[in-house]
Amino acid sequence: MAEQIVRLVIDKLIQLLITTEENLSRDAREGVSFIRDELQSIRSFLRDADAKAAADGETTNDSVKTWVNQVRDAAFYIEDVIDEYLLRITRRHQDPGFIRFFHKIIRLAKRMRSQDGIVSKVDRMKKLVRDILERRKRYVLSPIDQQGGDNGERTLLRHDPRVASLVIGEDEVVGIDSARKELTDLLVGGEPRREVISVVGMGGLGKTTLAKKVYDSQTVMDHFDCYAWFSVSQSYKEEDLLRTVVKKFCDSRKDPYPEGIDTMDEESLIRKSGEYLQQKRYVVVFDDVWREDFWGAIEHALPGNKGGRIMITTRNQDVADFCKKSCFVHVHHLQPLPPEKAWELFCRKAFQFELEGKCPPELEDMSREIVKKCEGLPLAIVCIGGLLSRKDKVVDEWRKLSNSLSSELESNPHLTSLTRILSLSYYHLPYHLKSCVLYFGIFPEDYSINCVRLIRLWIAEGFVEFKKGKTLEEVGKEYLTELNHRSLVQVSEAYIDKKARSCRVHDLWREVLLKKEFELTSKPTTRTRRLSIDSSPSDALGSIRESQIRSVFAFNQEEWPESFLNTLRGNFKLLKVLDFMDAPINQLPKYVGDLYLLTYLSLRNTKVKLLPNSIGNLQNLETLDLKQSLVYEIPTKIKKLVKLRHLLVRHLRKLGLKNLKREYGHAICASIEYEVLDLQQSISIPPESIWFLHSKGSPEKLPSWISKLQ
Template identity: 75%
Template sequence: MAEQIVCFVIDKLIQLLITTEANLSRDVRKEVGFIKDELDSIRSFLKDADVKAAADGERTNDSVKTWVNQVREAAFYIEDVIDEYLLRITRHHQDRGFVRFYNKIIWLAKRMRSRYGIVLKVDSMKELVREIKARSERYEFSSIDQQGQDNGEKTLPWHDPRVASLFIEEAEVVGIESARAKLTNLLVGGAPRREVISVVGMGGLGKTTLAKKVYDSQTVMDHFDCYAWIPVSQTYRVEDLLRKVIKMFYNSSKENFPEGIDTMDEESLIRKSREYLQQKRYVVVFDDVWKVDFWGAIEHALPDNKGGRIMITTRIQDVADFCKKSCFVHVHHLQPLSPTNAWKLFCRKAFQFELEGNCPPELEDMSREIIKKCEGLPLAIVCIGGLLSTKVKGVNEWQKLYNSLSSELQSNPHLTSLTRILSLSYHHLPYYLKSCVLYFGIFPEDYSINCVRLIRLWIAEGFVKLKKGKTLEEVGEEYLTELIHRSLVQVSKVYRDGKARECRVHDLFYEVLLKMCADSCFCHVLSKDQSAFKPTTRRLSMAISPSDALGSITQTHIRSVFTFNQKEWPESFLNSWSGNCKLLKVLDLMDAPINQLPKYVGDLYLLTYLSLRNTKVELLPDSIGNLQNLETLDLKQSLVYQIPAKINKLVKLRHLLAYYRNYNMDFCMNRERGVKMHEGVGCLQDLQKLYYVEANHGGIKLIKELGKLRQLRKLGLKKLKREDGKALCACIEKMNHLESLDLSAISEDEILDLQSISTPPEFIRSLWLKGRLEQLPSWISNLQQLVRLVIYWSGLRDSPLKALQNLPNMLELRFGQMGYDGRQLHFEEGGFQKLRILVLKDMEALNSLIIDKGVMPLLQEFHIGPSPQLKEVTSGIHHLHNLRHLLFYGMPKEFARQMDPNNGPHYWIVKHIRHVRFVYNFGPGNGKAESHSLYDSDFSFWWNA
């Protein structure tokens, strides 16, 4: 856990040398370079110490623990020195008392060397790292890199609970019947070719158990001529693996091993394996594979013959994907146990020797809470159930265990194996991902985090490293994808195109992360039980009232502050931070009950992330212009309307998110409000997201300024006028990276003039147009990347369907209150081949809707209404074979009667739809909504009275 801290500080030292070369003397720069080099060499020792600590757990040598802690504290000290130095540079750079920046730098460099003692601090840093390195040599720590022992010969000194998965009795296995049947069919069926079956899932999910039960089945044994089961784990030698495979193949056929196999090199082993398997049907299981390129190391030893099968169990999706380069691959994502099977397994373990395996009624509620915590993870259910089988069967005793589960996971011998299994994935991560995973410990339990927000926070913390040709946001998205593919992070919500929208971690892994966060000083969660924290703690997550936390927040080293579930907020609380959190980089006050931001916020010169989302703050102080390191300013759902002119000084700003949506209003043009911005916004040339800005305040001058923002990925403009059209079109054409565009006219009757765009940005994926369009702009039909199109209040004279139906990536199409004069919409054959969602809202004149066969073959959701003239059931709806969700809103009673399951002539058309909802109004201010499954016996309809 300490390696990533040292790596982070090394990166900061490099950045210090690059960005402050003019401020540091040659001697000081030389010393800083020496510190960086020494830390780099210490890192290899530290990596080995981290491995030892992970492997040995509580038995780790005290000297190793002490040394790791000292390295961590030294890294924190160096980070503090660097940040304090940068703080003073930034502060004096903004001091208007100096006429020329050059004179300020010269003055500051002299002052820093004398008054602030930068030379002395650098000398102190140098001596500190020297002592640490000497101490590691005295302790005789060895380095994996220096000794070259990363060759698979290292064995874990603790009992590996994964071994037990190989010997689970049939009666103890629960909930794998379907998966076992599927995998068995994949092994013994299919084409006569080599195929790979990958079983992917997080640690403890039962991959090894499932694979072993399939492998041991008589069906599999009878089908293949030879077979092998090979545990792989995190480190291995290819020669040893191949040797084991060959020996097991020979052994399964009851043949003698070939002579000299123990001395063969890799090439000879591959030849021997291919020779032996040439005319044989074989199956081999590689259990617990971690290295992505594993398949590349062994594929040539397993020939593509008359039906070879290779099964791989792994926590890492990329391991499975790598095999696709040369083999047909089936990927089976193992799912958690269902609640029913989880309950069955828990009772089987907790009451295995008493009560005939049944849970007593008084323990049922508590037992289900414990099972809920396990989230269907079989290993967790078995371990915790086994522990509870040793306890008194009383509610108080079980409640105590539930309340102390976090500490029990670290110390109770029944549970430490579970903790280690869950931790293995973390310890296998590269250093740059470890901090990203620890970040989940900041948020409350069961918290589903918006992925975009999470990536912005990673960037603000400095965790994301720039790659050539990619933005930081794109690199951060790669980091998150890798964590998801490693089965460490779970996707809890997705966008329409399948991309992750929200994510979380498993509840028990969250408990493990909390311990890691506290031990490494990464973060401390302030609660009533844990208000005190280590002096070097870097981040605070406040889960208690600010008044209770006030005495704790007096540390200048804190870098990030988060608040959650706050019910009250003393006005003096934020003011009390002045001077105590001067090195703050992240201030996330989302959902906090505050109504103003103190003026001193402008003194937080190093702040990179500020969120006032969903607060009652109305005004931003002018001092916000001092935050020249600010990258994200999140004002969503706050009451801020006027953006100070000084925000134009924030040249590093990447995301300005500001709008207020009134959820108490019906959908209309004024439901959302943007913000008012001053001219000069064009100097914010790093901006990637800007929405929503009200264009009527700055008019054409403001729009022309926006044309300078060439890095924009998302732009939202409100209150546009017809006369803005040409300037707006010229502005949009310059935004080559634009992916999302949201444009709203100043009123429902105002024209959106977008006709003069000739070369729209080619990467637009989402387009929202709200205002009158006399005709659909022709350029829209050229947006090959367009995924979502939303058009409201358009007033189109002609049907837009022909112009849109061949867009290759369209997944979502919404038309609302169009004022469309035509009475018919015809979805013609062959169109909208990828469309998943179709919404037709407020089509007042529509009386005919035709859907040809072969159109919208993948449509899953269809919403329509109110359409008072549409009295006939949509012609061709029976062609939509993938339709699963159907919503009718405010349809006439003649339409509803045709769908009545009792005597409606068209009820059979939608009998395959999973969920249908009918919403019918009963007059002004009165309505009733009913939601039914078509399989409900009491299915009923409501229509306009």
């Protein structure tokens, strides 16, 4: 996450150099350029720190963590300095004629003092960056490729929390009969060709357990001439993987190992594996695969004759898709346990040694509430049920655990395996996705967010990086798709064409994200950036009064004190995101126009009727969401919003655009969402390529061309 913050700061430094050239002295410009260049080098080390965290998980060296925290705090300070300076420049340009003239008269008098102010801050920023570079040298923090971790090799975790999945007894397995039969049939049936069966799902869903039960079945053992199981995880070297697989194939038939196998290089191992399996029907399981290019490392070592079967378990859909380039692939998306199976598993664990495995009536309501929080995740049910089996069977004890589940996940040693397995998905995210997934912690428990809204928020926050030939919205969609493929984000609602409409995260995964966010922001020096209000706004203001707040969200509010809106002007002057969706407000104060850095403003489903003329001052605004509000007229000042990308309105009757280039027509239509549309007048002939037409509301009549559709 620190790498993402540094990237944003570098972009802002470039913006500062471009937009304020005439206002900065030569020394200040040189200082800013120095900071930008040094941060670029620091950024490369942060990428290595992220890679090391992925390899080591929670065992990352404390000195590395300390250094990363210092980088993040310095980046926050630099961002604040830049934003405050840009805010001052923007305000000067926004002043009306007389005030602007007055400022021009006194500007020369104040120029030296203001230059001294920005120069001193630039000097402090330079010192911060120099100190960070010195600390890196002092702690001997070198890139991973200088620490012996090249060619894909990774440091092993001290303890693999998945080991228990390999030895689970048959009586402890619930709800896998259908999936077990399907996978068994895929292994022993089908064409006599090489096929890959991929089991995909989020961590803790039981992929390893299911695959092991299928692999160990007598039906599978009898069908194949040789077999091998390999736990890949994050830690493997291609030569070691190939060598181990060949040895396990030999062990399954009690054959001697090929001569010299321990000294063979990768090419020799591939050739030897192919020779050994040439006339054999084999099955091999690669458990817990993370890297998308894994298939490229082993495909040539596994021949395609005699009906060979390769089973892969992974959290990442893209791992399964990568195999399709040279092999027939079956993808089995493992689903959470249905409610009754989840209840059965919970009772087996919580009451396994007493009460004949049955829940006493007085604990049933509380127990079902706990099971509901697990959302069908077998590992969570087993861990929490096992913890409760050690507690007194009284309502107060169980209620205490239910109410404090978040802190229990963080501190209770009996839940360590659950949090570690879930955390692995975070550690192995690319750096550009970590901020995106942490963003889900802003939203309340069990909250589904519209995918388009989420992507626009990511863009407003600066999480989405520019890619040549693609819009930011297209790149943001790729980010969300990747998080879904990695089994981190669930589609909660889909359109008729199966494209995602809304998404959410598993509640326990959200708890892990909140824990990670807390680790990043719990230090006294950390500057709070985002305020999510799920209680009284007054209570929130009582605990936080910082000008560094960049984003404000409101959820589940029944009333909204006017004092909060008044606070925005003075305390939150650097706001970038103001999301009042569903908030009980009926007006927007005129000084909202003073929030010059605002990029995202949502009044969706509020009772706001009028927009102040000062909204024309928001020249950085990219998204203005007025859908389902009572706003019936937009001020003419909106024409000043030169960066506006998305205008979402309810009753769009007339829209005038001057000097619009033909090639921008589709982009304009895609950027404006409206709810009133006359299909008969707007589209006089049936569209040639229409696939489906979705109409929501109460149409007076359907267009006459509807009957002509084929």
